[in-house]
Amino acid sequence: MELSVEFKKAGLSPVKRVAERLKRVMESEIPVILDDGKIVFLRTVAKLPDLFTKDEWKEIKDNHFIHELGNVSNICPDYETVISKGLETKRIETVQRLEKCKLEGNESGQDFLEAILITIDAVECLTEKYRIEAERMGEAEIAEVLARIPKYGASSFYEALQFFRIIHFTLWCEGEYHNTVGRFDQYMYPYLKADMNTGKLDADAAFELLEEFFITFNIDSDLYPGVQQGDNGQSLVLGGLDCDGNDAFNLLSEMCLKASKELKLIDPKINLRVHRNTKKEVYRLGTELTRIGLGFPQYSNDEVVISGLTNYGYALEDAQNYSIAACWEFIIPGYGMDIPNIGALSFPGVVDACLHKKLASCSNFNEFLSVVKEGIKKESDRIISGIRNLWIIPAPFMSILMKDCINNASDISEGAKYNNFGLHGTGLATAVDSLASVKKLVYEEKSINADELLIAIDADFLGYDELLAYMRYEAPKFGNNDEMTDAIAI
Numbered sequence: 001m002e003l004s005v006e007f008k009k010a011g012l013s014p015v016k017r018v019a020e021r022l023k024r025v026m027e028s029e030i031p032v033i034l035d036d037g038k039i040v041f042l043r044t045v046a047k048l049p050d051l052f053t054k055d056e057w058k059e060i061k062d063n064h065f066i067h068e069l070g071n072v073s074n075i076c077p078d079y080e081t082v083i084s085k086g087l088e089t090k091r092i093e094t095v096q097r098l099e100k101c102k103l104e105g106n107e108s109g110q111d112f113l114e115a116i117l118i119t120i121d122a123v124e125c126l127t128e129k130y131r132i133e134a135e136r137m138g139e140a141e142i143a144e145v146l147a148r149i150p151k152y153g154a155s156s157f158y159e160a161l162q163f164f165r166i167i168h169f170t171l172w173c174e175g176e177y178h179n180t181v182g183r184f185d186q187y188m189y190p191y192l193k194a195d196m197n198t199g200k201l202d203a204d205a206a207f208e209l210l211e212e213f214f215i216t217f218n219i220d221s222d223l224y225p226g227v228q229q230g231d232n233g234q235s236l237v238l239g240g241l242d243c244d245g246n247d248a249f250n251l252l253s254e255m256c257l258k259a260s261k262e263l264k265l266i267d268p269k270i271n272l273r274v275h276r277n278t279k280k281e282v283y284r285l286g287t288e289l290t291r292i293g294l295g296f297p298q299y300s301n302d303e304v305v306i307s308g309l310t311n312y313g314y315a316l317e318d319a320q321n322y323s324i325a326a327c328w329e330f331i332i333p334g335y336g337m338d339i340p341n342i343g344a345l346s347f348p349g350v351v352d353a354c355l356h357k358k359l360a361s362c363s364n365f366n367e368f369l370s371v372v373k374e375g376i377k378k379e380s381d382r383i384i385s386g387i388r389n390l391w392i393i394p395a396p397f398m399s400i401l402m403k404d405c406i407n408n409a410s411d412i413s414e415g416a417k418y419n420n421f422g423l424h425g426t427g428l429a430t431a432v433d434s435l436a437s438v439k440k441l442v443y444e445e446k447s448i449n450a451d452e453l454l455i456a457i458d459a460d461f462l463g464y465d466e467l468l469a470y471m472r473y474e475a476p477k478f479g480n481n482d483e484m485t486d487a488i489a490i
Contacts (some may be wrong), residue, residue, distance in 0.1 A: 003051075004052050028157045031132075033133060033134060040130055040327075045218035046223050047289040048173070059082075060391060061391065073176060074325045075325070086152040090400050094117055106409060116396045119396050120400070127149075132144075146162075150403050156195055168237060174396075181236040183238075183321065184238070210252075210255055210489045211263060214265060234329075236256065240274070240302050241302045247275070257285040257289065261285075261288055271297055271299075272286050272299050272300070277474070307320065318335055319416075321333060342387060342390075343383040347425055348434060352434075352457075353370050360450040369488070402416060442477055
């Protein structure tokens with residue numbers, strides 16, 4: 001019997017279905033420990049069973065807006081708290097809150113908290129299978145680590161890295177994707193520093209561990225759903241300012257850049273938070289990654305981002321701790337259930353529509369640019385109007401990693417401190433280049449009028465080779481440090 005059919009017959013709630021599926025998947029996983037490896041957990045179950053029957057899923061979609069695959073995605077969990085405290089601490093918190101829900105008669109809260117307990121059991125059971133396999137293989141160090149974590153908080157850099165791997169592995173198995181890494185150098189550095197101060201690790205041993213950890217992002221990511229290599233959300237943030245306004249770039253930050261350069265792997269994708277006091281050496285290290293063709297690091301300016309977030313109502317302490325979502329958007333670890341790209345607006349599409357409707361009636365470029373701005377606003381409103389009754393598949397294990405979910409007895413899919421959504425503007429450069437050509441040809445040089453330009457566009461420039469060549473190769477282009485195109489883009 002298909003799992004979804006079994007769930008339907010049993011009358012399981014969505015959150016219980018997610019938890020029960022995770023349990024079944026973890027039970028089906030076969031422990032694999034690679035030769036000479038220290039950080040374990042490798043996917044062996046290639047596909048997750050469906051949670052809902054086709055009829056159930058159709059009914060959900062008929063009555064709700066579903067973003068992408070419907071799963072929680074593209075958020076940044078609070079790894080720091082769980083890695084430091086362990087899952088048993090979360091179990092105790094859950095049991096205590098569950099008792100209160102029973103006294104309050106809060107049935108939905110009970111359902112959610114019971115689901116959390118199922119997921120904790122599932123993770124700890126698979127960990128025990130790995131521990132037994134490590135003992136069988138004579139891997140005493142691995143077995144010793146798995147006897148402690150993830151039940152209890154990490155006590156070393158090695159344990160912290162292994163703990164993260166177990167969490168990350170479990171999120172994918174639960175069904176979430178684009179699970180970002182967050183400010184890795186901030187929450188992991190204390191473990192590295194302590195080990196190096198006590199002599200437990202030297203620089204070479206720590207670097208070797210870090211490189212193996214980076215490799216784990218690539219060993220089974222081909223099984224992740226709906227994403228591609230290098231753009232699967234394994235986005236890691238380094239540097240930036242701390243809550244006191246001091247530069248937070250540290251030894252681990254530097255090691256991450258050097259490890260990425262040496263390994264030449266496209267995961268994890270590195271983002272550098274920078275500010276006016278970022279040292280030139282940081283940019284040099286970052287540029288070395290760009291030079292070898294990795295496509296990163298991406299840079300974000302703390303002075304701009306932090307003030308931008310606070311202007312939109314984010315608390316200062318949260319804004320200061322911002323992380324990067326799967327692509328480049330800013331999201332708050334542990335607090336953000338934002339959906340940065342819930343819809344897409346085509347800038348070239350708006351420009352094209354405005355060209356055909358209004359270009360001929362506009363006497364100057366600024367007048368036409370105002371028409372485009374209004375077109376962007378109307379298209380945004382149109383897209384937003386279709387986003388109603390958003391529904392997201394519950395994520396009980398992910399909820400363990402988010403602030404206040406256990407205390408509120410509420411799954412992360414039902415909302416968090418920040419629940420904003422945003423539209424992805426596409427084709428910016430194409431739109432800017434088009435507008436720059438219009439400005440130069442129609443309004444400045446007056447070498448072609450609006451009607452003639454529209455005829456050429458509608459003919460896909462067939463028979464207008466000279467015009468096409470001019471627009472393609474000689475007209476101003478965005479990205480060339482041109483003030484005019486930059487102003488249009490802004």
